[in-house]
Amino acid sequence: MSKPTPLSGFPELLPEERFVEQQVIDLLRRTFELHGFAGIETRAVEPVETLLGKGETSKEIYLLERLQAEQAGTDAGVGLHFDLTVPFARYVLEHAGKLEFPFRRYQIQKAWRGERPQEGRYREFTQADIDVVMKDELPFHADIEVARVMAEALAHLPLPPMRLRVNNRKLIEGFYRGIGAEEPQSVIRIIDKLDKLSAEQVSALLTSEAGLSEAQAAQCLSLARISTSDSSFVEQVRGLGVDNDLLETGLTELAAVIDGCADLVTDRFGIEASLSLARGLDYYTGTVFEIFMVGFEFLKSVGGGGRYDALASDGKSTYPGVGMSFGISRTLVPLMSRGLLSADRKVPSVVLVALVDEESRASSDAIATQLRANGVPCEVAASAQRFGKQIRYAERRGIPYVWFTNAEGGHEVKDIRTGDQVAADPTAWTPPERDLRPSVVLSP
């Protein structure tokens, strides 16, 4: 085989980068589990009709075809999932009899889209989803819970700070109805373009395509301009003088989410009511979320979600839900490919046990076994080079300590970053906690 070339849109991580991804996954998982969310995975494939049945039908799906298929099998007509929501909805319906509701699950998995790759958008990518799903009726406090759990999870990541933007479909739909818009869904779709088009262009579309007067369009834009980090948006909306019951419900719900997360705001995590936020998908019915990475807003949202009154329905029961998704590849890969994010080690080993000669490999192995018994990841040098070379070997991998046995059989451990070398007992020695695992290094 000649040297293979990378496949566009299928990013692959080096060991020191994969460590960061694994740590992000572990940290997300830890927060989700502390909140009682159960982890599941769904199969990678769904029948094409399932994939096409929901919202984003324009997604480029990868269909599967067997290389040597002689006859159509049960795997005919399946494709790779393009998100984790569609397979989750199917999972809930398929396993409903064996699940307990409210079903609170997290799912950290790969998905695939055959789209043109660009920075932050890949053909293969990993994302982390949380959802709370109920049978028949899901109380509103689940919206606040999902926001809080994701906020807490994001705040723990070794990444740039995250900002959660929140809006409410009832609020904007009620407002549009309140000003007399006859097709609020069209208004929502047009307002959703505010991140790509100018206010003038959006205003023109509102009059030409959604049938609004110029005054109505101006009111929609006034609403969209409201953005507050507390619930003061309520008074600003009231100031626009629109009266509608659905609008009132939306205002109450959105204020409850913003107030409900206020104690989680730090320099690592911010939240704001952002009344321009619409999210294109049709199935959201209340709260909508988008996550942005501070300083990397050009990536657009790196996650999002919301409330849907019918995640799934099998004719007999309806399953409302609320959830949020966070793009792991979408945040990590751009940071890594710009050289801003990596780990300080290429291996998990915190110690390299040096080797005097090949004949004494067994005694070096025995030292390594003693270290591992205390939870210290380590490896024995691959060959008995001179010690200078063995130290270089550790250095190239970022291993901070080298273990030596001296001529008298005594043990010494050297911190090769400082040069400090001290006597040590292999049955008792452990490194400082901060050295035990590779550290994530995020450039400022």
Add this chain to the structure above:
Amino acid sequence: MSKPTPLSGFPELLPEERFVEQQVIDLLRRTFELHGFAGIETRAVEPVETLLGKGETSKEIYLLERLQAEQAGTDAGVGLHFDLTVPFARYVLEHAGKLEFPFRRYQIQKAWRGERPQEGRYREFTQADIDVVMKDELPFHADIEVARVMAEALAHLPLPPMRLRVNNRKLIEGFYRGIGAEEPQSVIRIIDKLDKLSAEQVSALLTSEAGLSEAQAAQCLSLARISTSDSSFVEQVRGLGVDNDLLETGLTELAAVIDGCADLVTDRFGIEASLSLARGLDYYTGTVFEIFMVGFEFLKSVGGGGRYDALASDGKSTYPGVGMSFGISRTLVPLMSRGLLSADRKVPSVVLVALVDEESRASSDAIATQLRANGVPCEVAASAQRFGKQIRYAERRGIPYVWFTNAEGGHEVKDIRTGDQVAADPTAWTPPERDLRPSVVLSP
């Protein structure tokens, strides 16, 4: 959507089953990392020519095709990987300049094969691979290391005991050459059928297809009958009176692996030199391994691997390696579908914080937050039903403790398995270590 039906060969786990899988993955990872193996993942797809380039070309590969592809893109002609060895070889070549050798990696990932599903063999499955790969030349001690690391990993799993069968290609090829077989590779391929055919049938094939005399075939079968749990096989082979240098090298290597793992043998893990073991693949050149699950030998091997002198080559450099693969789905799914393996909880929560009424949700949330600060996974009751119902709610999920706030604002925690209820401080209480996470339950 009507109730979906399962897709044959794509097993999906319930939350309490996924917990077991996740724990198996965590335990494998922990052992691999303690030994300094770095975790990587490769993309799910490879160019078809890469997939077809190695050993098992008869594998049913899933090709990818874009649903709405208007023109061939860079993702044309790719398929899902069917194992983790082929993509790993490609990864080593592609990233060689950025890796440190010996490169010791583990990889726990899904793979796909379009074959007819049967118990233990699925179209989508997860496996865990470890490999040590070197540039140009890999010392033999890596064979012992891989065996030891996998042995230690397997011994920690909450599964039936595992048995590692080991042989050596040099040993059997040298033996076949020593008795005058002209096509030792044909002999190896025929001997490999001993698990499906009788000794008589194998003997007949050896004479008709490998050109052996009856006496030679009998000697091959005598060799294949040798199986010892220590290195006494060496004397038994010598007793067959065959003299060959390659055979001697093979005997020394195999004895070194068996002796090198002797201290790891427990009631959870056994090892044996098994001279009938051949493994069909052409690329093994020395040590070969197969893993069996005790009591479930009908599943055939649940893992395997070996030494290959050329895992990959780019014309300039050759990368020899030694590795082993363990089938996670292949072991877990049959145990789960027979009802022999699950966890005792459907959620990570160890405590359900009861809710007096909807108005006091904030104070129940605050208690939950205090518990989580001490690392105690918990959830707040979804609704303020009467306490009996809230206890039932915990019971159905396997949550062992329910937290109550009494009328005086005092706190009590009830172990609903025993009925014991004691006063507790939410800022300090933690459950016994054994209750902190769900437990894996393996039926005898």
